[in-house]
Amino acid sequence: MNSAASSSDASGGNLSSILSSGNRDFLISPSGDKVSVEELEGKTIGLYFGANWYAKCEKFNLLLAEVYLKLKEQGAGFEVVFVSCDEDQSSFEQFHGTMPWVAIPFADLQSKKFLNQRYGIEGIPSLVILSPTGQLLQTEGVELIHHYGSRAFPFTPTRISELVAEEKADHDSQTLEKLLATTGRDFVIDHGKEVPISNFVGKTIGLLFSAQSYPPCAKFTSRLASIYKNLKEKHDRFEIVFVSVDKDESSYSQCFSEMPWIALPYNMESTKLLSRYFNIQGIPALVIIGPDGKTLTKEGRNLINLYMEMAYPFTEERLKLLREKMDEEAKSYPRSLSHEGHRHALNLVSENSGGGPYICCECEEQGFGWAYQCLRCGYEIHRKCVREVEENGSLG
Template structure:
């Protein structure tokens, strides 16, 4: 049986070479579902597809592992789709399911093709978005299905050293908050940020004594690593731990440096964007920078408006009105986020906005009237907006009803200016 979240995202049936196939028939205990985002027009896709075919057949013929793959096509017409699909031994999302393709790309944050996303089909949990890289590096499937090791296990199994090169047991940092600092001496933005982080580190230590930083180096030589680490008053993963550094970066989806990831005492990720959080909270008053269910819309949130559907309650910007907005939205947001935690890029984000340049630009782009209070759900990627009906009092109850109707597809979308999805880029 497929997890309900997968049926909702993919549909009850997928396309086989001989007709429709029930999703439930290819899912179940110990079965891995691969979503293969690809297209015939994409040269990197055509290069990777034969590798994936060989890997798929190897699994079927030589191992006990159970993998089924579903093509999620970015082809431009039905003919190209079928020409490409005919050379594949697996299944596909029907070409006409355009909306589902867009939503799957957003749900699993697919920003380029080819991408192979692997999911535990019974629980619906994401195993990895880096299936392409895994197939390439492990063609014999020796470590399939590449379930990521817990962060704590990686840290516990590696060597940590202080600035003098002395080994420090993981037990000394195990139960505290941890900052993982991905950085390198050769990187100008890193060298500019590190002094700011040193200052912040000293402030955090005064506030939260059980806090530890660990430098995760991307340096090109041991000498550069040692030189750079000597400027930091915290620990580092030892130079020889190359594989562990790569594994951490992969598990935490670190895309560039400098990156600051804050972990809780249980090694769960509190925030993967510590650098931005620090830039907006230099006095570290909000440390450890836990995500808020409802945030005040700011410039740094603009990318989120592009990536995920967002509910925005526009106010006149007075402190009392911003607080009113938070009070209205908070119970709705907390309930919603608890129920929809597995939806990734499809889950609503909640914001309260004032009267400033950021709010004005959002209003202008979405063609919203300049009235307050105004409640809108904006789904820029799908070119849609949903408005709480005019004349309805803005309250927790009415917003809750509004969100429930949105979740159950009971609202009629209004058009918004279209935006170009990035899921058709190649890499």
């Protein structure tokens, strides 16, 4: 994540020569007015590559605007320059109109092309951070904003190392109470009752980041509920805490009413803090906290999908054992087979033989470890999701 400037030729340069071109020495405000490039001198610049047709950009836009306005309020010298990848002038104007910062004029195709090439932009949204003198500071601005918010400013390698060190210290001194208690609240909610967080110290805890309106969450939650029920019958030392990513309190209540476990009270601020702390990139996510209050794994969702309740207690030793068992079992799996749901033959792959993490094309859940993959079109499924076509052509 900390990708400081390298010795590439994009590492240096003078800010105004980067932001202006031939006869253009101005940028465009959201309302269409000209803003002199000189006005940005002395500031740290975020070059923001994005487009209105891409939902990820719209989402990042909101976050970046929040950070931008906060830094403005603090008087930090930070400016954002939008480099549009929109398809036409009207999409550009519409999208730029939702932003509080300036843009390279849409018609200046040459400048936009130059900036894309200079910083090797491969996908959007992308945020490249330049120092006040035009030096390249960071290419992974999107991640830094997601992870640290306005605290990332001024985005220098020194600042980022400080944040990494702080974060490490926070994680090293992590306790369940520190994680779950915010602003003096020392309880969690058990369907109407307040229960002290201290009741759960010493247990293995799953923090479930989820939201009602998102279908993958509903799907995972129902699977997790049956596993939870089985686990609770055998182990009293396990609990799940719902951390709501719902848009409003009524969705939260609706969502929680269908869950058999406990929850944090609805509070977007603490959800944001926790998401940032664990660097949650998508939901549903399941973070497992060990009995000592330290994080065991952030891969709870994958582990549940792969091993079901056998994953408990999610310790390194347990997972190693399960991996070994699975590798042993895999020796008897067919190297290739025909699956009812795909017209090409599928090959057995493991993490070390081209498998890696994937989304199962059958059940649409994440997976890793052993899987069946089509080498021709990348179709990949869990072993458990295979419906084999038998030799004689009938369905298995």
